[in-house]
Amino acid sequence: MSLRTFSLTTIILTLISFNVSANNIWDLVGVYQTNTFANGTIYVHDWNIVSENLQTGDFSGNGFYVPDPSVTWNITGTVNGNSFSDLIKYNNSTYWAKEIVAINSDGSFQGTFTDSNGTIGTFNSVSGHANLVSSVPEAGEWAMMLLGLPFLGWVIRRKQLSTSLIKTQ
Known part of the structure; x- marks a missing residue:
């Protein structure tokens, strides 16, 4: 597991541990x-x-x-x-x-x-x-959404890049 993956996993688990009651x-x-x-x-x-x-x-x-x-x-x-x-x-x-x-x-x-x-x-x-x-969402929920949406965008972009590399080979 790379340091980058470990850091991202740590951030996600920290956000999940927030109290998400409304x-x-x-x-x-x-x-x-x-x-x-x-x-x-x-x-x-x-x-x-x-x-x-x-x-x-x-x-x-x-x-x-x-x-x-x-x-x-x-x-x-x-x-x-x-x-x-x-x-x-x-x-x-x-x-x-x-x-x-x-x-x-x-x-x-x-x-x-x-x-x-x-x-x-x-x-x-x-x-x-x-x-x-x-x-009404609490602060923890907003933080998860605000950090989660860019993460999803990154995952989608990475998948598109890897798909386009496979097609060009």
């Missing part, structure tokens, strides 16, 4: 129902995420407390990979809740919250699912 882009626009668990009680809420910027992950929407639809709120937040964080502010009230949420592979989600009263609780979606839009 950051998912989730589209949250839609209607959800959640069960919230706090102080031994289950509270049911309807969410309506009405807009999301898929480039930044910022989203907004509104919702209401199911037993009393006159209790409404607005939500703003940001999706980051397989999770999002948000702030819910109730209308006509000083009450708010901050949430940290994990998105499951099926688009359902669950998380924890703290509110303006100091309550800490959990919640999960019981209907509605986020949609996986696409996966």
Whole structure:
């Protein structure tokens, strides 16, 4: 094995060893129902995420407390990979809740919250699912593509040269 072949093999194996997992882009626009668990009680809420910027992950929407639809709120937040964080502010009230949420592979989600009263609780979606839009390549994947394409070009060119030499002999 020549030094040139060894170096090229080393570069390829190094690139393959990069973590090639992707950051998912989730589209949250839609209607959800959640069960919230706090102080031994289950509270049911309807969410309506009405807009999301898929480039930044910022989203907004509104919702209401199911037993009393006159209790409404607005939500703003940001999706980051397989999770999002948000702030819910109730209308006509000083009450708010901050949430940290994990998105499951099926688009359902669950998380924890703290509110303006100091309550800490959990919640999960019981209907509605986020949609996986696409996966964004990470730096390692871009490096493999950028180094791999010239390598493929070199291999093709070398094969063309060797084929043309055989034909001329």
